[in-house]
Amino acid sequence: MTDMGWINGAITGARPAAVGALLRYFRDLDTAEEAFQEAALRALKSWPANGPPRDPAAWLILVGRNAALDGLRVRAKQTPLPPDEVLSDLDDAELPLAERLDGSHYRDDVLRLLFICCHPDLPATQQIALALRIVSGLSVAQIARAFLVGEAAMEQRITRAKARIAKANVPFEAPGAVERAERVGAVASMIYLLFNEGYSAGADAVRGPLCDEAIRLARLLLRLFHTEPEIMGLTALMLLQHARLAARFDAAGEAILLEDQDRSLWNGRLVSEGLALIDKAIRHNLPGPYQLQAAIAATHSRAARPEETDWAAIDALYAALERMQPSPLVTLNRAVATAKLHGPEAALSMISPLEDRLSGYYYYFGARGAFLAQLGRCAEARAAFDRAIALADTPAQAAHIRRHLDGLIRTPENDR
């Protein structure tokens, strides 16, 4: 007897390779998806009784391919034969099984699938929706709920994405080295955007699991590019951030700042994996934005208590990130480390030039208020906190600033 949990895991795990191979045969996303769906249904019937196959992906590919071919034959009796190119890859169905289903084929198939989902003609929202549907196998209803849109709207988004891909005439050959390098960056961005959708939702039962899905996709990408330090960095960054989930919110659902979090609630297994990956990446000596952000997260993870944080390392990492990817937000984050190292005065002069560009940004005024409060400039601090509250996106953000304000009010003698 085979456990249903194992079967579902095996089908989900095999999905990218199987759908990728079926796409190579049929050169049509819908046909590949339907073929996989059919194969998965048959697996659910067959595997519990007969035990799992040695290679679930190979089983699903063969069964899916045969089911889809039967479907095409039935249709062919009613309608004209499909154009030749649709079936052009079927001659390799005659190759020996082992050769057809070896690991390197899987690699190219999965890569093609990821690249198609992240096609440059698609806006990011469509890339994410398509990847979740095609690669991860989430239902349209699940994706719609996760992105807070109606099911019909999400269905339309995915249909539109597929239509664009069909129109873009995507080549189905294994992508060449240059194209790989260009497009792996697009896949990484899609995965990180997906992660942030889940991260910003926190412990939300519907949206939160998007983080797990993003990490699963990153591991898949890392398996394909196992010597690429930026993909190690991306995976590490998400693992280290996701590890803090249980500590990020209090019982009332309000966000808890990093330095106030109960670090014993951090997920040790995710932290270990993240640290192992960033260690591996750094050895390549080819820093990139994901690696730098992951190294910053890792520095926090290595501190058992907030007082043990290596702020000098964090300041240096943010400085490197500033050079690589200049942005007022990076400078704002760096200022927090600078404040710890050199005091609030230095941090304040670092962020003051950013005010024009960050005038609509909650965190800017929150940080500015905190630095001013540390300097005892309470009236200015209050003004900054008031603007932060006005700009807060969530009640939790506003509540957080109000606690700072309460701190100021309790010591009115400091006001000047």
Added chain:
Amino acid sequence: MLYAILCYNDEDVVWSWTKEEDDAVMGRLAVVQERLAPIMGPSARLLPTTAATTLRKSPEPIVIDGPYAETKEQLLGFYVIDVENLDAALDVARQLTAANPGGAYEIRPIALYHPDKRVP
């Protein structure tokens, strides 16, 4: 007689388990391990192979990303070490290489470690 039991499975599947599925498996294993406590030495669950690094034990040892992928050598033994980071682990592996060159060491972080359960 001491035996090592080496665990093999499809990591894509195992790392696709939901938390509930994972907890259920670990829970069942914990019951068995508890029952076998008098004969249970240390056990460990490894992180996925994506987190692995390999040191080829050539005269000038080479560090390679990823797990040990060759099939012509066999698994002959293992160490569990407690170090700060990957560089420190590689340093240990180099010291071992100096004493015993040839083959390779795969350095894989441990996700979960259960110490020896046997009564001393």
